[in-house]
Amino acid sequence: MKAVVTRVKEASVTIDGACCGKIEAGFLVLLGVGPDDTEREAEKLAEKVCNLRVFEDEAGKMNLSLEAVDGKLLVVSQFTLYADLKSRRPGFSKAAKPDLAKPLYERFMAECRARGFTVEHGEFGADMQVASINDGPVTLLFDTNEM
Numbered sequence: 475m476k477a478v479v480t481r482v483k484e485a486s487v488t489i490d491g492a493c494c495g496k497i498e499a500g501f502l503v504l505l506g507v508g509p510d511d512t513e514r515e516a517e518k519l520a521e522k523v524c525n526l527r528v529f530e531d532e533a534g535k536m537n538l539s540l541e542a543v544d545g546k547l548l549v550v551s552q553f554t555l556y557a558d559l560k561s562r563r564p565g566f567s568k569a570a571k572p573d574l575a576k577p578l579y580e581r582f583m584a585e586c587r588a589r590g591f592t593v594e595h596g597e598f599g600a601d602m603q604v605a606s607i608n609d610g611p612v613t614l615l616f617d618t619n620e621m
Contacts, residue, residue: 475515475578476555477616478504481528485548485606487596495594500545501526502606505582506555507575508568515618516578520585522621523547528612536612540591547586550596550604551579572599 479501486496503523529538529545540547556569569575576598583593596602 475508475511475519475582475616475618476506477519477523478552478555479523479526479614479616480504480606481609481612482548483607483609485604487548487550487594488603488605489597489600495548495596497546497548497592497594499529499543499609500540501547502604503547503549504552504555504604505549505579506552507570507578508556509570509574511570511574511578511618513578513581516581517585518621519616519618520582520589522616524586524589524591526614528614546592546594547583548594548596549579549583549586550602551575551598 482500482502484498485502486493488494501523524540527539528536529543531537553566553569553575557564557566558568579598583595586593
């Protein structure tokens with residue numbers, strides 16, 4: 475699995491003009507699933523994201539976790555994280571097919587909820603408009619093959 479995790483002051487996702495997910499302080503997570511991913515990757519990535527200490531403490535150091543700041547997550551499926559960029563027109567054959575990707579996307583969110591976090595989300599496979607006010611900005615890239 476791959477994820478782009480951005481610390482945000484607020485973020486939202488809209489489909490057909492209607493807001494379907496919105497958070498204040500927390501993480502916007504763009505989540506991609508690869509063809510070899512399993513529930514283990516979803517669990518491992520959720521554990522890593524939910525325990526990140528990238529919020530500033532009273533000394534201005536990135537030392538506080540999502541839990542410490544009562545942060546929330548907005549998770550958006552993002553198959554384009556698996557784009558093959560060798561040519562000018564990206565190919566997406568390296569992304570998992572929806573029958574594998576959707577359950578793992580949902581498993582990632584369930585794992586975050588099981589850790590006590592509020593999780594808002596987009597709609598898998600939908601045309602979504604994502605808005606965010608990035609905080610910092612702090613943006614981190616995760617790949618479960620490298621964890």
